Amino acid sequence: MQNPDAYDWYISPADRFNYETQFTRNNSDDVEITLQQMENIYNTSRISLEDFQYIWNLVNIRGNQAINKEQFVVFLHVLNSKRRGKPFPTGLTLSMKESFLKEDSKPSDRMYVRPSTSTRDVASFENKDIAGLEASIQELDREMTQSRALRDETEKRIAELKIVKAELADLAEFKRKHLAAIKADNEALLESEKVAVGGRDLDETSLLLLIDRLKEQRRVLEIKKSTAQAMLTDSQLELTRAG
Template sequence: MASLSSNKLEEWEIAKYWEIFSGLDPLNGLLSGDRAAAVLKNSQLADDQLERIWDLADVDSDGNLDFEEFCVAMRIIFDLINGRYKSVPSSLPDWLVPSSKVHLLAANRAVKTGSSGFERVDDDDDLDDQPGLTNDFDWYMSPQDRRNYEAVYNANTDRHGQISFESLSELYGTLNVPETDIASAWNLINPRSDRTIGKDQCLAFLHILNNRDKGVRVPRNVPPSLRATFEKSTEIDYDVSNTSSPSQRLASTSTTSKKSAFADSYLDRLGISGGRSPYSSSGTDFSATKDTDWEEVRLRRQLTELESQYEKAQAAAERRKNEAKRNADNSKIGLVRTQLEQLYDYKRRQLRKLRAGESLDDGSSGVDLTSMKQEIEVLKQQVDMLEDYCNRKQTELNQLYSEIEREKSS
């Protein structure tokens, strides 16, 4: 492999990683830990190092590696082996972050650091208008909360992966959150005032509502990294006739004073809480074709399989051809040998009759025994020569078999 000293992924390098990635039979363009383990452990790095590399490469934290993330993991491994790094980097180098996941990495870093990276401006004059509320909002999402948020998102998202304000109207009715706070939370994570929001914005929105339902004030600001992510949103408004604000749209929904675990009754109606089977959307899943690059991945994989099948068919046809040729050669040699053996036996019978004074098969009896014996000797020599020829051919045939077996094993 060529040098990996530059701060970029070279084309030949990506092609090499693709060859390895596709050979691991990714499922829907993703490699699980089990499938990737064999290649990663071949590096002979310690298990704890490989775990840290996996955590760095798995930018979207879905427990799998897509091709871009696999390239990240492989590059870090090769840099460690080549001595560029003395230990696994504590964070992913900016140049190695896939451009399609820059926003995810920024959001993940903000979530993992909790509230320490927030820009919070508290206005003491406004704190008394909502007595009993605390100000210790934390953007960190526990695994259980995140699963609940994702369940709500999956239950209400449209086929474009977007969430509208109205699509969550039933959820609002299960929370003890004022309409003004719900609208404030929506505007906070939707600085562009888009008609719909994406998954990351939706999870943040639900997290704010969950904390507000528990008595924590809606935050005044979001982390800079999250704000940059939310401001990049360029979702298409598929309903051009709807120009109402979140507050106006919320006014048409009903709210109750029931205060409980976040969306408990709402999730219960969807069959998600209480240990029931998870919600399954009845719509079409477009996630596998969301990115046209993965269509190319699938086509390349199919092409590789077709080429493999073609090579196997060619090899099988060649084996059948060689086998047929060997069978034909063996048939000819066997026929000649049989004919010579029959002639030899005939001449021996003739000799025995002459010695016994009997008539030959053609009725003659005055045959010269000396010439007959010489003729038989000639025939015997011919038979011996034929046997020697057959032995040599058999040796050549065995050598040919051995060569074929070696080719198969290589």
């Protein structure tokens, strides 16, 4: 067991989002959750029933049939800390007890963990010495640097994708025009076949040669048409992915 003032009550924004999502998933009214509704959580918790009941009693200081979202968030924080090998706290901090005991407490009144995803739990630092606070400041500086780097990288990637999307759009337009030109050539060839055969008195040999030549020209145009159509389809797929 660990003194509540020495226990690490800090809940990261990512963990808080995960815990609140589980709260919504496991109950129907999004206001309170009962111990029975947490059966699935127990089945996957890999802790004993005795430990699970201890955490429930820890946060359920009124002894009610259900706990609210903030109590549930602390419940999962203690549970996951236990799974990572950390000892249980002997109780809650005074600020947490006061918050849980308030019938109509507002999020801004809860000092033990802030609902904002952009701030840390300042109360979790209140018992640290100067060296501990300086270490926490350095950790925050590292997180800020990483966040800025991630933001810059994301903005750079978005700019690159916009350029690629514009280039693919231009390529797709070129291929549409190219395909239209091939279709026009094909139609002109068909028309020339009619004119060449219909307006001339050819012997059998000449007629067969003309037909073979026109067939070859038509075959070449069909190949170009198929190739252009395939290229256009590929460009459209690339444009869709880039978008």
